[in-house]
Amino acid sequence: RVLAGRGRDLAGRRVVISAGGTREAIDPVRFIGNRSSGLQGYALARTAVARGAEVTLVAANVALPDPAGVTVVPVESALDLRAAVLDAAERADAVVMAAAVADFRPTGRSDSKIKKTSADPEPIHLAKNPDILAELCDRRREGRKPAPEVIAGFAAETDDVLANGRAKLARKGCDLLVVNQVGEGLAFGTPDNAAVILIAEGDAVEVPRGPKEALADVVWDLIAARLV
Ligand code: CTP
Ligand code: CA
Numbered sequence: 001r002v003l004a005g006r007g008r009d010l011a012g013r014r015v016v017i018s019a020g021g022t023r024e025a026i027d028p029v030r031f032i033g034n035r036s037s038g039l040q041g042y043a044l045a046r047t048a049v050a051r052g053a054e055v056t057l058v059a060a061n062v063a064l065p066d067p068a069g070v071t072v073v074p075v076e077s078a079l080d081l082r083a084a085v086l087d088a089a090e091r092a093d094a095v096v097m098a099a100a101v102a103d104f105r106p107t108g109r110s111d112s113k114i115k116k117t118s119a120d121p122e123p124i125h126l127a128k129n130p131d132i133l134a135e136l137c138d139r140r141r142e143g144r145k146p147a148p149e150v151i152a153g154f155a156a157e158t159d160d161v162l163a164n165g166r167a168k169l170a171r172k173g174c175d176l177l178v179v180n181q182v183g184e185g186l187a188f189g190t191p192d193n194a195a196v197i198l199i200a201e202g203d204a205v206e207v208p209r210g211p212k213e214a215l216a217d218v219v220w221d222l223i224a225a226r227l228v
Pocket of ligand 1: 097099100130134152155156
């Protein structure tokens with residue numbers, strides 16, 4: 001579909017977008033984090049509002065101004081993000097997981113700052129975080145709430161980008177997976193992005209390098225087409 005034809009095609013739709021990157025506390029001053037800026041998630045929020053959607057943006061550690069007309073729910077950790085997304089998803093037609101969710105968290109968060117001593121430091125033990133995207137898809141498949149009509153994920157891949165993406169989409173059970181190739185001045189912290197959007201039924205849509213808004217609009221085109 002052409003740009004001019006989009007109009008307010010998401011009017012009356014409720015969408016939930018996760019953005020940014022989670023932080024997993026080690027002690028009161030330190031965390032395990034990642035390089036996600038939140039720019040792609042915020043671009044998704046702005047474009048969805050422009051197309052008439054009611055938008056909840058679950059924002060993990062993002063240093064960006066709140067987009068106008070969007071309900072922003074700030075979160076820190078993967079467990080916080082899971083709770084906020086599952087709650088907002090109860091009322092959502094579509095969920096887009098653009099956040100970089102930490103796969104692991106330190107098992108025992110120290111209540112006091114870990115001090116440096118003459119001894120070698122204790123290792124940090126990690127536990128697996130829940131996979132929020134997979135959980136949303138599992139619940140929908142089992143007919144449990146929340147069951148948004150469309151569920152989309154993002155994946156940054158290196159190496160065999162498309163094969164990794166296809167396997168990931170199947171493993172998660174989502175409808176769309178936006179696959180970014182990491183590197184070459186793209187993805188993290190940059191205004192531009194390039195991606196291949198994999199569709200559950202087998203198609204793929206290539207989005208050439210361009211502003212994150214342009215990629216966001218193609219994502220909404222594909223989501224709008226799946227909403228009945
Ligand atoms: N995701 C999630 N919960 C997690 C990890 C990831 O909901 N605990 C979501 C991300 O928001 C993203 C998608 O799953 O939309 C893919 O994330 P990615 O890290 O690429 O997938 P993983 O299954 O964690 O695989 P990998 O081993 O490649 O990190
Ligand atoms: Ca991961």
